[in-house]
Amino acid sequence: MNEQEIKTSIKNFILNEYLPGEDPAALTDTTALMTTGILDSIAVLKVVTFLENEFGITIEPHEAVVDNLNTISDIARLVITKKTA
Amino acid sequence: MAGEPKKVITDGQDVRRHPVMEYVRGVGPFLAVVVQFALIVLVVDYWQLESLSLARLMNLAFAGFIIHHLLPLRFRLPFFGLLSILAVVTGVGHLGPNVFAGWLSGRVTTSSTVYHLLPGLTLVAIGLVLIGICHLPIRFWMRIVLVGLVGAILTMLRAQSRLFPDIAEMWVILGSMFMFRLIVYLYDLKHRTAPFSLSRAIAYFFLLPNVCFPLFPVVDYKTFCSTYYNEDWPRIYQSGLRWMVRGVFQLLLYRIVYQFAPLDVYKLSSALDVAGCILGMYLLYLRVSGTFHLIVGLLHMFGFNLPETHHLYLLASSFTDFWRRINIYWKDFVMKLFFYPTHFALRRIGPIRAMSVATIITFLATWVLHSWQWFWIRGRPLLSWKDFAFWMILAGLVLVNAIRETTGVRKRTLSPARITLRRRVIFGLKAGAVFCAMCILWAFWSCQSWAEFQTLLDAASSPTLRDIAIVASVIVVVCICGMLWGQSSRETSEGRGTQASREPFHFWRSASVVTLGALCLLAVPSVATRMDPNIQKSIARLHGDVLNARDLATQRRGYYEELDVARMENWQWHMAEDPEGWRKGDKVFFRDRPDFLLREIVPSVSTVLGNAAITSNHLGMRDREYEQTKQPGTYRIVLLGASNDMGFGVKDDQTYENLTEDRLDQQPPGAGYSRYEILNFSVAGYSILQRVLRLEDAGFQFQPDAAILSVSAVDDQFLASHLRKALIAGVNPPAEYREIVERVVHEAGVNGKMPAVMIERRLQPYATELWQWSFRRFAQQCRQHGVRPLVLYRPAPVDFAGLEPAIRSKTLELARAEGIEIIDLSPAFDSVTDRNTLILGKWDDHTTPLGHRLLADQLYKDLARVLESRPPTASSSSK
Numbered sequence: 030m031n032e033q034e035i036k037t038s039i040k041n042f043i044l045n046e047y048l049p050g051e052d053p054a055a056l057t058d059t060t061a062l063m064t065t066g067i068l069d070s071i072a073v074l075k076v077v078t079f080l081e082n083e084f085g086i087t088i089e090p091h092e093a094v095v096d097n098l099n100t101i102s103d104i105a106r107l108v109i110t111k112k113t114a
Numbered sequence: 115m116a117g118e119p120k121k122v123i124t125d126g127q128d129v130r131r132h133p134v135m136e137y138v139r140g141v142g143p144f145l146a147v148v149v150q151f152a153l154i155v156l157v158v159d160y161w162q163l164e165s166l167s168l169a170r171l172m173n174l175a176f177a178g179f180i181i182h183h184l185l186p187l188r189f190r191l192p193f194f195g196l197l198s199i200l201a202v203v204t205g206v207g208h209l210g211p212n213v214f215a216g217w218l219s220g221r222v223t224t225s226s227t228v229y230h231l232l233p234g235l236t237l238v239a240i241g242l243v244l245i246g247i248c249h250l251p252i253r254f255w256m257r258i259v260l261v262g263l264v265g266a267i268l269t270m271l272r273a274q275s276r277l278f279p280d281i282a283e284m285w286v287i288l289g290s291m292f293m294f295r296l297i298v299y300l301y302d303l304k305h306r307t308a309p310f311s312l313s314r315a316i317a318y319f320f321l322l323p324n325v326c327f328p329l330f331p332v333v334d335y336k337t338f339c340s341t342y343y344n345e346d347w348p349r350i351y352q353s354g355l356r357w358m359v360r361g362v363f364q365l366l367l368y369r370i371v372y373q374f375a376p377l378d379v380y381k382l383s384s385a386l387d388v389a390g391c392i393l394g395m396y397l398l399y400l401r402v403s404g405t406f407h408l409i410v411g412l413l414h415m416f417g418f419n420l421p422e423t424h425h426l427y428l429l430a431s432s433f434t435d436f437w438r439r440i441n442i443y444w445k446d447f448v449m450k451l452f453f454y455p456t457h458f459a460l461r462r463i464g465p466i467r468a469m470s471v472a473t474i475i476t477f478l479a480t481w482v483l484h485s486w487q488w489f490w491i492r493g494r495p496l497l498s499w500k501d502f503a504f505w506m507i508l509a510g511l512v513l514v515n516a517i518r519e520t521t522g523v524r525k526r527t528l529s530p531a532r533i534t535l536r537r538r539v540i541f542g543l544k545a546g547a548v549f550c551a552m553c554i555l556w557a558f559w560s561c562q563s564w565a566e567f568q569t570l571l572d573a574a575s576s577p578t579l580r581d582i583a584i585v586a587s588v589i590v591v592v593c594i595c596g597m598l599w600g601q602s603s604r605e606t607s608e609g610r611g612t613q614a615s616r617e618p619f620h621f622w623r624s625a626s627v628v629t630l631g632a633l634c635l636l637a638v639p640s641v642a643t644r645m646d647p648n649i650q651k652s653i654a655r656l657h658g659d660v661l662n663a664r665d666l667a668t669q670r671r672g673y674y675e676e677l678d679v680a681r682m683e684n685w686q687w688h689m690a691e692d693p694e695g696w697r698k699g700d701k702v703f704f705r706d707r708p709d710f711l712l713r714e715i716v717p718s719v720s721t722v723l724g725n726a727a728i729t730s731n732h733l734g735m736r737d738r739e740y741e742q743t744k745q746p747g748t749y750r751i752v753l754l755g756a757s758n759d760m761g762f763g764v765k766d767d768q769t770y771e772n773l774t775e776d777r778l779d780q781q782p783p784g785a786g787y788s789r790y791e792i793l794n795f796s797v798a799g800y801s802i803l804q805r806v807l808r809l810e811d812a813g814f815q816f817q818p819d820a821a822i823l824s825v826s827a828v829d830d831q832f833l834a835s836h837l838r839k840a841l842i843a844g845v846n847p848p849a850e851y852r853e854i855v856e857r858v859v860h861e862a863g864v865n866g867k868m869p870a871v872m873i874e875r876r877l878q879p880y881a882t883e884l885w886q887w888s889f890r891r892f893a894q895q896c897r898q899h900g901v902r903p904l905v906l907y908r909p910a911p912v913d914f915a916g917l918e919p920a921i922r923s924k925t926l927e928l929a930r931a932e933g934i935e936i937i938d939l940s941p942a943f944d945s946v947t948d949r950n951t952l953i954l955g956k957w958d959d960h961t962t963p964l965g966h967r968l969l970a971d972q973l974y975k976d977l978a979r980v981l982e983s984r985p986p987t988a989s990s991s992s993k
Contacts, residue, residue: 047526048526048527048528051527051528052528055528055529056528060528066526067526067528069434069438069519070438070449070453071434071469071516071519071520074457074465074469075465075520077458078461078465088458089305089458090450090454090455090457090458091301091305091307091450093454093458094307094336
């Protein structure tokens with residue numbers, strides 16, 4: 030899976046799960062998710078579960094933070110780092 | 115890199131400018147910032163917010179800010195660290211400008227000056243040791259163990275802090291600086307989520323404003339580093355100024371609520387009062403949010419672009435939303451340390467179960483850590499079922515909401531413009547519902563006991579239509595506010611750019627608002643006073659950190675009933691705790707009686723009460739020795755009163771009674787007597803019924819010529835508490851008192867098995883009737899015994915509630931109606947401009963020696979006039 034595929038997968042999940050009916054084009058790789066309230070602390074848990082199941086990685090509690098999960102790009106970077114580690 | 119200052123960014127463009135040009139262009143905004151900051155310093159000083167230390171700190175921060183800003187970026191963080199240490203070293207030991215000036219002029223010795231530095235230096239040394247341990251070149255778990263060991267030793271020392279009186283002041287601030295931040299620091303150190311250096315660590319732990327605020331937001335280390343100059347300085351400084359003004363407004367609003375809301379459960383008389391009380395209790399939290407805004411705003415002035423600590427929590431639309439908005443830093447702290455680790459560890463049991471367990475553990479941790487915080491601030495842990503119940507109820511509410519959010523679909527949008535009117539209405543209704551629920555839950559938490567909460571509900575049992583209409587309109591206002599401003603995107607305090615920070619920033623507009631706000635806070639009192647002179651008293655009540663009527667009343671109750679600590683805590687948060695041993699002599703000086711008098715003074719004892727030596731004579735009076743038989747040529751007066759008449763907190767020869775007696779002997783009025791004696795039968799906490807009974811029980815045996823019944827504006831509470839104690843103890847009143855007491859008890863519907871606070875609240879409406887009866891009895895008994903009855907009105911040294919004039923005129927009217935002569939000492943304190951000089955301390959409103967002297971001067975004058983005149987006949991005075 031390359032970076033673009035990872036981003037697409039994450040984007041689809043977020044659109045389906047949290048933004049049903051929203052214009053997919055409005056959700057860009059740099060749209061802030063946590064600092065705008067789209068992903069709250071409970072939603073973050075679901076995202077983490079999704080990432081672990083989808084990409085076969087393990088995310089530590091201290092990694093479930095705004096630095097790693099605020100945008101689709103941030104999340105993809107986290108996934109890639111984890112997969113290559 | 116996180117923690118490094120960012121380049122100046124303008125209009126979204128990253129522009130490199132010549133450093134000199136940058137400074138020149140920045141002069142205007144910088145001067146504007148300086149002016150606003152100076153105004154805020156003046157406002158804090160003018161309103162005497164929090165404490166004198168805060169005013170001093172603000173001056174230090176203001177000067178430090180200017181130097182800090184003018185320094186090259188690389189020197190700023192170390193400078194902030196040093197400034198913080200300076201604030202700690204001077205602030206903890208209360209080394210103010212007076213001591214320093216005294217040392218410079220030679221009035222204060224060097225050793226005394228150094229002594230003032232001792233607590234602060236000790237704190238800094240302990241802090242540096244703790245930071246050092248975190249960075250020891252040993253395994254991480256060994257560092258944790260070492261920190262734990264040192265922490266355990268410090269905890270034991272804190273518990274025994276009275277053994278180290280020289281450094282007693284530092285424990286609270288040490289705890290406040292390290293009790294939570296050390297945990298966060300170690301967590302981030304373990305995961306290496308932020309850069310570490312000595313100057314960062316010093317700046318983080320010794321945060322400048324912390325020295326004035328034991329209750330301090332749990333600043334996240336990673337956020338602290340990552341937000342340091344992460345935006346343009348004008349924007350950061352301006353945000354800080356805006357927040358400080360917001361904090362000041364909230365603190366003043368808090369004072370209004372604290373001073374004027376009907377917070378005394380004992381005195382609630384209607385369902386509307388109850389609603390006001392419940393709302394007031396909730397709004398008292400404004401003090402916390404106000405101080406947190408002030409603190410974080412102040413940190414902005416040194417480049418720390420920290421996020422909001424509270425976000426419109428009164429308008430939360432669900433319990434999870436409430437939890438996310440109120441004390442955001444705390445929420446992030448427990449989420450980081452407890453919720454996420456627990457949830458991640460339990461993922462295999464399923465998301466809902468994991469979330470449930472994690473939520474319960476998070477709230478349990480919150481409860482325990484609040485107790486931990488209490489321990490460091492107060493010196494002992496707070497482990498009460500009420501706190502536990504509060505946190506667990508909140509946990510349950512948050513959990514139910516969270517499960518609903520997980521299983522249902524919470525509507526989220528990418529654009530706020532798509533929020534429809536229908537959604538706004540729903541938001542508003544939810545905000546109203548959560549507001550009501552939180553008010554009630556908060557009242558439950560704030561009440562001193564379960565009985566007090568029951569009394570609150572009891573008082574609200576029969577609301578009128580007007581009460582319901584007023585309460586409903588307040589809820590409607592909350593709903594409308596919820597519709598307009600209730601939606602929030604604030605979820606975390608973590609330091610990435612928030613939505614707000616990406617919005618256009620208008621420096622000058624913001625500067626104008628802050629300047630205007632600060633000027634209003636400075637000018638409004640004098641303008642309002644000129645427009646309406648009556649408002650002066652109300653504004654005076656908002657100046658300074660003084661106890662409100664309820665807390666002073668609670669304290670009075672505390673002195674006489676040995677209240678448990680839990681009931682005292684409401685004012686102890688205001689740092690108005692009485693010093694150690696203030697009431698210790700109580701147990702030596704007083705003893706219980708099995709009859710309706712309930713207690714009396716132990717004969718021939720000496721002890722200390724309220725920091726003053728107190729002695730009783732062989733007849734059980736706080737007075738000089740007297741023979742029971744009156745000597746010829748002596749005019750004998752008996753004084754019947756309570757603690758102020760007894761002379762609580764002043765020495766034996768400083769009571770107004772003894773001073774007056776001396777004066778009468780030195781300058782006898784022309785009444786044909788060679789000697790005057792005033793026998794003090796006053797006992798602390800005596801109600802009017804007890805005072806009259808004391809006269810009948812003992813006073814008449816001393817052949818008095820006159821009896822003075824001393825009354826004051828705060829005596830109602832003694833009446834209710836006296837009857838309540840008698841009911842609970844099952845003590846019957848004497849035969850002559852039985853009819854009135856039994857009737858009142860019957861009509862009030864009280865009995866000895868009810869909660870104390872409920873009994874007292876229900877008895878309040880009968881106070882006037884009991885006063886009337888007592889005056890009648892007093893007059894009748896005096897006349898039967900050929901004694902001249904006099905009622906003395908003793909003014910309260912301070913009248914925080916502003917109720918004295920009304921109570922005084924009502925009381926004296928009742929006395930006059932029974933034909934009793936009045937000695938009104940009300941003018942005694944007129945010459946005193948600062949009434950605080952008349953009370954023993956912030957924690958105790960008993961009269962000082964100065965107050966007793968003034969009372970004695972007035973009493974001598976009035977008494978001489980009365981004694982020189984003939985007593986009126988019963989019939990003539992009744993007319």
